[in-house]
Amino acid sequence: MQRWSYFRNHAMHYLTPLMVGIEFVDEYRHIPEARVEVLRIAARHGIRAGFSIPLRVNSPPQSAIMTFSGDHSRRQMQAIVRAHGWTLNVAALMGHQRYLMLFAQEFPERNQITEKQLELLKMIGAGHQDKTIAAELGISISAVRQRLNALIQNTGITSRAELAALAMSLGVLPDPFNRPGQYPADTLVEMDNAGTRILRSSQNSPP
Template identity: 30%
Template sequence: MRDRTTVVLVDNDETTTESLSKLVTRMGLRCECYHSGLEFLENYDCEIPSVIVSELRTADVSGLQIQRILKDRGCQVPIIFLTHYGSIPLAAKTLRSGAVHFLEKPVNEQEFWDAVLEAVAVADRWNNERLRAEEIRQRMESLTEQELEVLQMIGEGEPNKTIAATLSVSVRTVEIRRSSLMVKLNAKTITDLIRFTLQESNGYHETFVGGLVPTHLAVSAGTNNNNNGSH
């Protein structure tokens, strides 16, 4: 966790960033400092696992604007807000917008320490989920149209004989395609295969995890459905 996550401080108060950066270093975490919201936005890399600690009222771009811009960019990152002018309504607003914590200046060292560790844990979990989703996406992209057909029917609970009859192929062909699916999706059991295709959402609902149907296969499936409907 600590080897992968960077704490990014955004505050035009150099005294604050200097003291907090020393604390972050003592925690064994990497630290980057920006004294301008615009400078931060110009240099921030969403792909690097990080936690952002931002002054709510920076001189050029506010903390809430930074949060909104990062969301628009598709960046999922935990944010801790700091401010000299705290209030319950303001704290509630930042938390509703997705902030992990809202701390008043001067920052209590223990509160800051606890907030950063919690945010780092969140960042670590989100990063693992992102990496897992990307792995699934890449594995799904490796499937052929024929393998996808078999995978979909496995998700429906169909046995090999039924799949073979529906696709007008031999049972052996279905077995070969299923074996290939097991390898490409790194599945150990048939249950693992089903998890790639199904999830529970208000009942038993067919879908690929996260909507990760490969584009080239989704187009083919759409074409096949249209053709089937025309007969």
């Protein structure tokens, strides 16, 4: 990341949304002319103003940002944010959560982790040592360590604590900070041009 990337630098340190684009360049701290020229080029291609929402990725720690932008004047963009700012913020957060879920689901495929390695990952996450794992799987300790070395090579993770954290991130083990409630979700909110509808089912609700 280059230091003069103002809005990206903002996203690294703050969670407050930010107005971006050539229409809001006067609100930026000092940025080089090269950056202003990038904004001018974007404006010529229909991206004059935008609303950027900082996001967070926890495993591994990273900063992200989602921007809603278009060919809008400063006044038009401010009106959009006043009318729909909360909706855009929620949409960004929900989209980000969906992305994180799909990204985690694809991790084994991206890193060529086999079913046997996932099984090993679950046992390591549960705190089992090599001897116990070997006994449960009916294989030798050396075979367990070979499988572990392959898992380490595929993931780049070297400690058992990090492997346990990975197991929770992938859903192989339950995350203690994200436990489902006693009762399943029973409320569905639908929003479209026809309005907002809230549908509830009492089938699994507590008495």
